[in-house]
Amino acid sequence: MERRNVTILGISASGRNNGIVNQTVAAILKETGFDYEIVTLAGKTINGCSGCLSCVKDNRCVLKDDFTAKRSGIGIAE
DSSP, X not given: OOOOOOEEEEEEOOSSTTSHXXXXXXXXXHHHOSEEEEEEOTTOOXXXXXXXXXGGTTSOOOOOSTTTTXXXXXXXXX
């Protein structure tokens, strides 16, 4: 079986930086043998949907928050 070049995106939703959840996510990703990136949501402001419907035309949220920069990476993750 051919091994593809894959980068895994791991997301830690814990409120604590470098806590047990982040350590566990990192350990699991490391064991996969693939390249990976960890995103922690601790200390980030991520807004919920406001129902403005601006995303209808291009499937892009117009709200600006700490999630904006990571949105494209998540969109291409497998």
